[in-house]
Every structure is written in structure tokens, then in C-alpha cells.
Amino acid sequence: MNMQSNAVPESGFKTQPIAPAILSAARPLYWSVRRELWENRSIYVAPLAVAGVYLFGFLISMITLPHRMHEAMALDAAKQQAAIEQPYDFAALLLMGTTLIVAIFYCLDALYGERRDRSILFWKSLPVSDVTTAISKAIIPILVLPLVTFAVSLATQLAMLLINTLALAGSGLSVALLWKNLPLWHMSVGLLYHLVAMHGFWYAPFFGWLLLASAWARRVPFLWAVLPPFAIGMVEKIAFNTSYFGAVLAHRFMGDPDSAMSKAGGMAMDSVTPFGALQFLTSPRLWVGLAITAAFLAVAVQLRRYREPI
Amino acid sequence: MTCIEARGLRKNFGRTMALDGVDLRVEEGRVVGLIGPNGAGKTTALNAMLGLTPYQGELRVLGRDPWASRNELMRDVCFIADVAVLPRWIRVSQALEYVAGVHPRFDRAKAESFLAKTNIKSGSKVRELSKGMVTQLHLALVMAIDAKLLVLDEPTLGLDILFRKQFYDSLLNDYFDGNRTILVTTHQVEEVQNVLTDVMFIDRGRIVFDCSMEEVESRYLEVTVNPEQVGKARELKPIYERQVFGRSVLLFDRVDRGQLAGLGDMRAPNIADLFVAVMSRQPSQAQGAAR
Numbered sequence: 001m002n003m004q005s006n007a008v009p010e011s012g013f014k015t016q017p018i019a020p021a022i023l024s025a026a027r028p029l030y031w032s033v034r035r036e037l038w039e040n041r042s043i044y045v046a047p048l049a050v051a052g053v054y055l056f057g058f059l060i061s062m063i064t065l066p067h068r069m070h071e072a073m074a075l076d077a078a079k080q081q082a083a084i085e086q087p088y089d090f091a092a093l094l095l096m097g098t099t100l101i102v103a104i105f106y107c108l109d110a111l112y113g114e115r116r117d118r119s120i121l122f123w124k125s126l127p128v129s130d131v132t133t134a135i136s137k138a139i140i141p142i143l144v145l146p147l148v149t150f151a152v153s154l155a156t157q158l159a160m161l162l163i164n165t166l167a168l169a170g171s172g173l174s175v176a177l178l179w180k181n182l183p184l185w186h187m188s189v190g191l192l193y194h195l196v197a198m199h200g201f202w203y204a205p206f207f208g209w210l211l212l213a214s215a216w217a218r219r220v221p222f223l224w225a226v227l228p229p230f231a232i233g234m235v236e237k238i239a240f241n242t243s244y245f246g247a248v249l250a251h252r253f254m255g256d257p258d259s260a261m262s263k264a265g266g267m268a269m270d271s272v273t274p275f276g277a278l279q280f281l282t283s284p285r286l287w288v289g290l291a292i293t294a295a296f297l298a299v300a301v302q303l304r305r306y307r308e309p310i
Numbered sequence: 311m312t313c314i315e316a317r318g319l320r321k322n323f324g325r326t327m328a329l330d331g332v333d334l335r336v337e338e339g340r341v342v343g344l345i346g347p348n349g350a351g352k353t354t355a356l357n358a359m360l361g362l363t364p365y366q367g368e369l370r371v372l373g374r375d376p377w378a379s380r381n382e383l384m385r386d387v388c389f390i391a392d393v394a395v396l397p398r399w400i401r402v403s404q405a406l407e408y409v410a411g412v413h414p415r416f417d418r419a420k421a422e423s424f425l426a427k428t429n430i431k432s433g434s435k436v437r438e439l440s441k442g443m444v445t446q447l448h449l450a451l452v453m454a455i456d457a458k459l460l461v462l463d464e465p466t467l468g469l470d471i472l473f474r475k476q477f478y479d480s481l482l483n484d485y486f487d488g489n490r491t492i493l494v495t496t497h498q499v500e501e502v503q504n505v506l507t508d509v510m511f512i513d514r515g516r517i518v519f520d521c522s523m524e525e526v527e528s529r530y531l532e533v534t535v536n537p538e539q540v541g542k543a544r545e546l547k548p549i550y551e552r553q554v555f556g557r558s559v560l561l562f563d564r565v566d567r568g569q570l571a572g573l574g575d576m577r578a579p580n581i582a583d584l585f586v587a588v589m590s591r592q593p594s595q596a597q598g599a600a601r
Binding site: 024027028030031032034035039114117118119120121122124125128129130132305306308 | 361
């Protein structure tokens, strides 16, 4: 009856006869993700702010650039590249750390805040299933934040390159050394792969657990997220004098060494080969992790059904 | 067609029975008031009907089991559960956009024309609006949805009298069309009196009174009895007696008008008085008031 209002132009979903079932499932999901972005502006404001501060510092550091470039010229080729790349890598690392923190706080609040401010009663008055809601909230840390991190990192690095080039040109030095030693394209592909594979899919069980804690907690979801794993580790240590549980968590956090997905190796360009990616995608650990994530989310969905506003 | 049907609906929180075997039936196109004291189980009953809480017993809303299929049900049901549940961070324009995005039966132009009659600006955030404006916004969203059932739980709580009046006026004039069903709970009984077609009283998790308004008007009579005729009036078994300015006001159920005519001033009781009368007979004489 109100078909015109269905096709909101900016939605990108035109009512077309193709696969209406998929469309009707995708629409609420699409709007739920947008809703999360409206509510949690820190998803993009935090990395942008950090990037801004970093660029400001970088700009000031240009004062000592000519001196450093002279020093770099004296080094051998490998060290030269490392010295030039370093600030670029550091910018990416800083942004990664920022969005990881954003992701943690986002997840802890995602299914808790809506009960605390009672808005869950409004969300539940609309035809959006609990499954759709939980998935939309999991998409933010697993997919959206890695992509935002990548976009902001890339923009930051391009701005740095521009500043660097102008500074060198201004002081009469050759820009060739800089451009020769900065494989920006290569770095970007590596970064994108690292973010999506490691920060998104490899870390997914962490985010699933945090979402579960936020659906469960009546107060202080942070404690509910942290204390149970801590308790399991303690009990294991006291009962069997082993620390497998802690090792599993550490392994998950540090990355899978077998598939070159470790924190140290993941960003290296060598890992971004079809072979490396295939190895990662076929790694049982990845799929076990994703299955655990799905299980955590399933419990979170059930909790959201039962839980009442706080 | 039956809109809501409950049989033996039960729900307990620990050892307290919030719903203790509720039986009710709401036909399509009725405006039903569910009235009860605090803690009587009103909100729990509504929550069960809206798929917000699990329950025991049988419950069908528009032919569906609410707990099993809440999101399908919400295409045909709207509710304002309590005031001020709109998220405080959302902008008016975002709220419109979101509901238009997820609700297949939402008419955005209609919502915008409701909002045009208020002082609400589309760029404002909910936290910047007054309590009355938030309710207006919520009502505008809900009234633009072509739903079969609208459930309102204390929709005007905490609003001033102007807003409350406006709320029910626009509900009746702009929304109710005779096909839709509205279920409303409220403490301000006298404000909904003229809006309702049916009234139910709930007490301690049970429906203790269920009657259409026509029936209320034909069955019940309130008589301000002349002092000298009080004894005679009492013989006709009033269901409730109260004192107003030193005169006895007696409430009669199914007593012939002719018999009462000479006893004093007759009038139809208002729901608030009927409510007090029915509640005063709980639980010892529950059978007498329950239909």
C-alpha cells in the first residue's frame, strides 16, 4: 500500500522483482548497520582524530627531515628503506590500536546500552529480528572497523607522503630516495589483508564473546567479559598446573604462526601471496574461530530475546 | 475476526505470579482499555502479547504466537511501551529514515505531515526535545504505520493535560478507522473513558471484569440516593456504596431503572467509580464481578 515509501532513494535498495526474499532480509540488516553508525560516531571520529594528531606531529617533524635524510643516505639499502618506511608503518599501527580499542568498547555497549536506556523497547517494536540485530552489531567490529581503519590509514599515509615530498622539495633535496623506498601500493595491500583477515575474521571470536557479555550483563559488562576467562585460567592452573587456556587466548590474540598471520609477520608484504591467503582461508583454526563466534552470537540472540530493560 | 486471544495465560517471576491464568478475547476493530492497580500484571500481559516475554498457556495475536514470531508480528502490530523509549541520540530525520527503511508498512509522508503540525524540527535530536514532544514524535511514527493492532502502555504518563488531550484526540481522529484494534493501559481512567469500546479490569494477574461500553451503560447505574430512601435502596443490593458530601452514592448492577427512578438522581457511572467498586469486591466476591 505504501510502496513508494519503501524505495527510499538513498537506501540503494530499489524494489525490483529480483530475489525479493533476499532483499527483504537485507533491508533491515542494511538499516541496522547504518543505525549503528549513527549511534556510534566514534567508529570513524576516533581514528580520524588520531590521524589528525599524528599528521600534526609529523608536520612538525619535518623540521629535522633534511638532517635525517642525510643520515639515511649513509645507510645500506635495507636499513634505508626501513628508516623511511617506519613513520608510515607506525601511523597504520597507531590507527589499528585505536580502532581495536573502539571495537572493544563498542561491543561491550552494543547489547547493554539499549537495555540501559530502554530503547530496546523501541527497536523491538519494529519488524527487525534479534538475529538481524545481533549480526548488524557483529558486522561493525568484524567488517566495518577494519575497512574504516584501512581507509583512514591510507588517507593518512598519502597525506604524509605529500607533506614529505613538499618538505624535501622545499629544502632542495631529491624526492627520489623517498619514493624509491616507499612501496605504498604494496604496503596498502598488505595492510588491507592484515586488517580484514586478522582484525576482522581472526579476532571475530573475541568480538563475539564481548557481544555475549554485553547481552548478558545487568551491570558492568566489562567485568563479565574479563572475569570468566580469567577464572577459567586460574582454575586450570590450580587444578592441573597447566595454562592451555591462556595459551589458546594468547595464540588467538598474537595470530596464527602456521599461516603467517602473526602480528609480526602479518603486515609483511611476503605474506600477501595467493598461497598465504589460501593457507589462511583453509586453516582449520580460522573456521573453528568463526564457528565459536557464531555460537557466541547465537547465545547473545537468545539473551536479547529474554532480557528486559534494566 | 479475533485479534487477541488468550487462554490460561500464566507468567511468574520467581514465586510471584504476574499472570495467573488470564483469559481474554479482543475482537478486531475494538478500542480496549486494560485497567488495573499497580503490579496487577498489565505490562506483563502486554509484553506477552508483544513477544517481549515468554509465557505459559495459550496466546494468539493476529493468529500468531508472539514469542515465536515477534518480528513477523511487528509488521502488523505497533506499540508504544512506556514513554521515552526513543533513543536519545537519534535525530528526528534519522528516526523517520530508519523506520521507513525497516518497516514495509510505514508511510513517511504521513509521519512528516503529523510532525509538521508540531514544533518538532527534523534536525533535532530526541534528547533536545521535551517529554511531550518525544511522545508526539513516537505517536507520529506509529500512526504512519498501517498496522492492524496498536498497543499503548501508559502512553501519556508524565505528560501535561494539554498533551494528553491532544494525544487521544489525534489517536481517534487520525488513526482509528473502525478496522484497527487499539489496546491501551492507563492510570488516567477518566481520560480514556470516551475513547474506549471495551473495558477490562485486571487484578493480581487475572481479568476480573470484561465488558463492552454499551453493556456498561445498560447494566450499571449510579444513584445519589435521597437520605430518607437509603434503607430502601440498600435492599436492591447495590454492588458498592460511597459517600459524597454526606449523601450515599450507590452503584447498581442489572437493577431495573423503574425501581431506581424514585430513589434519587440517576447517572451512568464513570469507569473510575466502576473500577473502585469492582476492586473493592476483590478477592472475596470475585465471582460476582467477573463475567
